[in-house]
Amino acid sequence: MKQILLIDDDIELTSLLTDYLKSEGFEVEAVHNGEQGLQKALSGNYSIVVLDIMLPGISGLDVLRRLRPQSRIPVLLLTARGEDVDRIVGLELGADDYVPKPFNTRELLARIQAILRRVQGGQTPGAIVNVGDVTLDPGARTVQRGGQKLDFTSVEFDLLRYLLENAGNVVPREELAERVLGRRFSPFDRSIDMHISKIRRKLLDESDELIKTVRGTGYIYARPVFAGSK
Template sequence: MSKLLLVDDDIELTNMLTEYLEREGFHVTAVHNGDAAVREALNGDYALVVLDVMMPGMSGIEALSRIRTHSKLPVLMLTARGDDIDRIIGLELGADDYVPKPCMPRELVARIRAILRRTSNDTTTTNHEPLQTGALTLYPEKRQTLWHGQPLELTSTEFNLLEVLARQAGQPVSKADLSTHGLGRPLTRYDRSIDVHMSSIRHKLGNLTDGRSCIQTVRGIGYQLIGE
């Protein structure tokens, strides 16, 4: 049973979501402010945090930033419908995904399960060979990344997206494929999640010796990983 941390100052909504999530087989701990969210996330043994953006006192954005300073724990943000700014900031700070509020509990469960599927180690795999292209080395079974021989800190979502690109290095990968295999869900209209995650990965990798980014935008298609 996966343990979830649910953070929202709306107690009625929290109670409703807790009841639904527990019926779906999750064990839920609910808190109602950012301070408690950070404390629980860093001290508890949780598989994922569902974190509302709009809360009094410490906002969900600030709580996410503090969590990311110390932990790679998957975080799913609850954002106001149509509020692209909070959504983009959350993704830039390392949120794994988001669900607009008001949300259908069924959609929330689907997003949670998608994140948990892609962040859990696949203990059934027998291929433990590293995935290497140029200066980039990925260890899928360990979910570790080396760039020029040095450890590279990535969020779980960033690792998944980079792995998709690395497995097709030198070839364009569509945003639809990146969303399906990296985010675990179909690409939706006007969804900028892939672009924001790619921007973050580019920033962490830096440029090649010739000044280019190793992740190239392929207009009208998606992205392509290139070597030195």
């Protein structure tokens, strides 16, 4: 049974969500402040963290900032509707996805299930992907460039895998959202772009030579051009 850690200071909301998510087959533990939530998240006892940004003590963003160097556990942010800056910062810090408040509980459930499916799917061994000096091992969930191991969150790993497996082809944002995030793409959703930006930085792709933006469409992972090729 999948365990959810819910970090939110709204006691009424967490009570409602706990009952709902338990009825859907999850085990849920709710905590109501950032410090306690951070310690619980680092325990390794949970499958996913649902984290509210607005918390007493340390904020949800601070929790995420301190969590990510030590753990890759998937994190779904709860954000205030219209607070685009918080969402962008959250994605920069390593959140897997976000849901703006107020939200429909079925939408929250769908986002949680999509994240968990992605993580579970990554545990299924697959063929190692090599493009240029980048090697991705789906079974071990590892990425190397030039022999150096790189660290990616679960969503970054799966986005990179999809791009590598489709190297040389333009992949629309809509396809990335549906195949990797497990949801329909919204024209106002910046999450794909923010995740790609982080992947580029980790690959030391400062000039966007590896992952190229196709304006108005999506992205393409460029195949290497070898000397003498035309």
